[in-house]
Amino acid sequence: MASSSADTSLALAHPPLPLTAPSEKLTLAAVALGLLALLVAAADADTYRARLSMYLALTLLSGGTLAWAGVKFGHRPAGVQQNNLWLRASTSRGAIAWVLGLVLTGFYVLLYWFPEYLERLIRTLDPFSQSLRGKAADQWFLYGTFYTLAVLLMGGRALWKYRHSRYQLIRTASVMFFQLGFSFLLPGLLLLFQKPEFYFSYFWPLKYDYLFPGTVGYLVKDGQALGVFMVFWGAVMSLVATPVLTYFYGKRWYCSWVCGCGGLAETAGDPYRQLSDKSRAAWRWEVRIIYAVLVFIVLVTALLWVAASGAVPALQPISEGLSKTYGFVIGAVFSGVIGVGFYPLMGARVWCRFGCPMAAYLGLLQKHFSRFRISTNGAQCISCGNCSNVCEMGIDVKQYAQRGEPIIRASCVGCGLCSTVCPRGVLNLENGPREGRYQASALIHSDSLRILS
Known part of the structure; x- marks a missing residue:
């Protein structure tokens, strides 16, 4: 009897999850088949068959995800429901979350350091890349395509989920627009017309090399008007527009409405927002790390300009070494491998909270000067x-x-x-x-x- 009472208490404390509706299972099956087709495309040595598998994968993933969102959120009253978040293995650091985290981190490791293992996937996007950019695909085009697709599809999910909130609808539409238009299509079209690839929605210090002397020199070479405008745009947005906009609207104008990192966090990372650590110890680490990153990139930028001036020739190798170190540790490992790969385990804003220098810059303005x-x-x-x-x-x-x-x-x-x-x-x-x-x-x-x- 004692054992029976204990089992009953346990069942009451942890009630079983509600059964998944058949229609929802069907849409999730389409998503699973899409992932399987993606694996086939990555493994098939025949380019034509691999390309067909890729198109099938993108169709199934897109249709399945949007249909799933409509079934899951469209058939119940509008409003945010947080039921069973800490009971599902996918949203409470369970086995599914760990598997997904390993897959994401593995993808980033291959992307940054072993792109040859993604070669077959990359080749499937050659026709698309040729039509958009006028050149063959590379690992960054593959990444940009996946990244943008994730924002758009999970953005569609967010539009269903938060359809009762006008603020959330407009904000979600905004990050989808900026990712698709300013971070994917526009840079590709610039390459198509043989212009420098430039991301108008990313600014220094997040896009840290945009104020480096090497990048500035490349953009303004031969006195091209567009290159000069790009440098002017980046400098004004970083040093003038950012303080002004943050004064009136806080850091949300960028972090929640424009930034691609924030866009992915707010859409693809939405199922994991409850995982962020609320402890005071986490806050202490946040303050120590994020402002150290900001100081580091400001120092590197200053040293590069001093070295470029020729005033202190000995600074050249030091500043370049620091720049490469920042690019590897912060630009790749922190923002990519940890920042996105750890979504299912630590929440979607690990990079924004602990590592992004732009967030640190905006945060200082918001706390001390904003309305x-x-x-x-x-x-x-x-x-x-x-x-x-x-x-x-x-x-x-x-x-x-x-x-x-x-x-x-x-x-x-x-x-x-x-x-x-x-x-x-x-x-x-x-x-x-x-x-x-x-x-x-x-x-x-x-x-x-x-x-x-």
């Missing part, structure tokens, strides 16, 4: 914890909401999910005047208490 804040009304908070659960930047939002304190954190990317999931309307994203920025929510809280009394 942006998330106001809270503690009198209405019921401590459900939904807000903290969805914060991918590791902010324990509930603690602020309970005290009625405004959230003014350097790490906050302004995704707005905390406000979207709040059942009582406690949290509001605001771009109010800087005067009273820290006291605004305290006044709301005191007014609410006076009314209640």
